[in-house]
Amino acid sequence: MEDGIQSMAKILITGGAGFIGSHLARKLLDLNNDIIIFDNLDSFYSEELKRKNLESIAPSDKYVFIRGDIRDYTTVCTALDDVQVIIHEAAQPGIRASLEDPMKTHEVNISGTLNVLRAAVANNVKRVVIASSSSVYGDTNELPYTEEEHPQPLSPYGVSKLAGDHYAKVFNEVYGLSTVSLRYFSVYGPRIRPDLVLPIFTKALVHNKKVKIFGDGEQSRDFTYIDDIVDGTLRAMTKNNIDGEIFNIASGERITINKLYTLLGELVDRKITPIHEKEKKGEARHTHANINKARKHLGYKPRYNIKQGLKKFIEWYQDNTFYLS
Numbered sequence: 001m002e003d004g005i006q007s008m009a010k011i012l013i014t015g016g017a018g019f020i021g022s023h024l025a026r027k028l029l030d031l032n033n034d035i036i037i038f039d040n041l042d043s044f045y046s047e048e049l050k051r052k053n054l055e056s057i058a059p060s061d062k063y064v065f066i067r068g069d070i071r072d073y074t075t076v077c078t079a080l081d082d083v084q085v086i087i088h089e090a091a092q093p094g095i096r097a098s099l100e101d102p103m104k105t106h107e108v109n110i111s112g113t114l115n116v117l118r119a120a121v122a123n124n125v126k127r128v129v130i131a132s133s134s135s136v137y138g139d140t141n142e143l144p145y146t147e148e149e150h151p152q153p154l155s156p157y158g159v160s161k162l163a164g165d166h167y168a169k170v171f172n173e174v175y176g177l178s179t180v181s182l183r184y185f186s187v188y189g190p191r192i193r194p195d196l197v198l199p200i201f202t203k204a205l206v207h208n209k210k211v212k213i214f215g216d217g218e219q220s221r222d223f224t225y226i227d228d229i230v231d232g233t234l235r236a237m238t239k240n241n242i243d244g245e246i247f248n249i250a251s252g253e254r255i256t257i258n259k260l261y262t263l264l265g266e267l268v269d270r271k272i273t274p275i276h277e278k279e280k281k282g283e284a285r286h287t288h289a290n291i292n293k294a295r296k297h298l299g300y301k302p303r304y305n306i307k308q309g310l311k312k313f314i315e316w317y318q319d320n321t322f323y324l325s
């Protein structure tokens, strides 16, 4: 750990039982920090998987787990005693979920984030790092795009994440709270969320089932391996002079969904022709990040390209098939 915040800091991770949060918790424990995981084990996907995520972090006596909801301001405040840093990962994730229930996305991602920021101010927290998303951008004029690109979200989820970015900046300017927003791009790796394209494809291929690809499959994504996301987030936690800033955290490369499907098929040794269905609303045609700002100010340098990351993901999956069963 470098710059401002020392090792042994007390860090609260909202959403720490989830995919990204559990990797962050694990890494921060390895670095000798004092960790509190704050998570309501939301039913968006199975509680059992989230409990397994918690088990894989460390034995339960090595960290504090609080089952709590970020929509409840008092509970968040109670959890913040002596906390120096909040890494705010808790959210109602997913574009489709937000189309089905925009109100829940609003309440968790906007009101919940506002609670976390208010509680941080009230409890003198030194820094809040917020998980934002590529979904804030929508369809852009140029690829790859920088943080300066005019955001034009296409879904309630994208709107909610953009509101979080704005709140973080305003809380920095108005209340002097040190905030940093990280726009993550399509994260994958061990313990991945089961609603995402990669586990859906992998599961279908392994079980010899037909895969549905929405649209022509030539839409593309900047897929980012979880270890690079953890590295970018830890850098944002510790660097000085980045208050109120927003950073793209991505691989900086993009791949079409058709190509992703072919690569996965090669890795699991299956060739099944996919079915193409009507494209889904709310999704950008392409995502592709310019990561120069994170390189310059955070020293961020992604280590995994898609082939290397997929190989590691499949190796993990072969030992943990229950995750995607």
Ligand SMILES: NC(=O)c1ccc[n+]([C@@H]2O[C@H](COP(=O)([O-])OP(=O)(O)OC[C@H]3O[C@@H](n4cnc5c(N)ncnc54)[C@H](O)[C@@H]3O)[C@@H](O)[C@H]2O)c1
Pocket: 014, 015, 016, 017, 018, 019, 020, 021, 038, 039, 040, 041, 042, 043, 044, 050, 068, 069, 070, 071, 088, 089, 090, 091, 092, 093, 094, 108, 112, 131, 132, 133, 134, 183, 184, 185, 186, 187, 188, 193
């Ligand atoms: N996975 C990706 O590709 C991706 C991409 C961009 C941004 N993000 C953002 O990264 C963060 C983590 O995403 P993830 O993929 O790990 O999702 P996840 O669903 O695995 O983790 C989110 C965690 O938040 C918890 N949670 C949900 N509502 C809560 C509430 N009201 N109070 C307390 N806890 C609550 C859930 O139980 C879950 O454990 C989210 O903010 C998401 O929007 C993820």
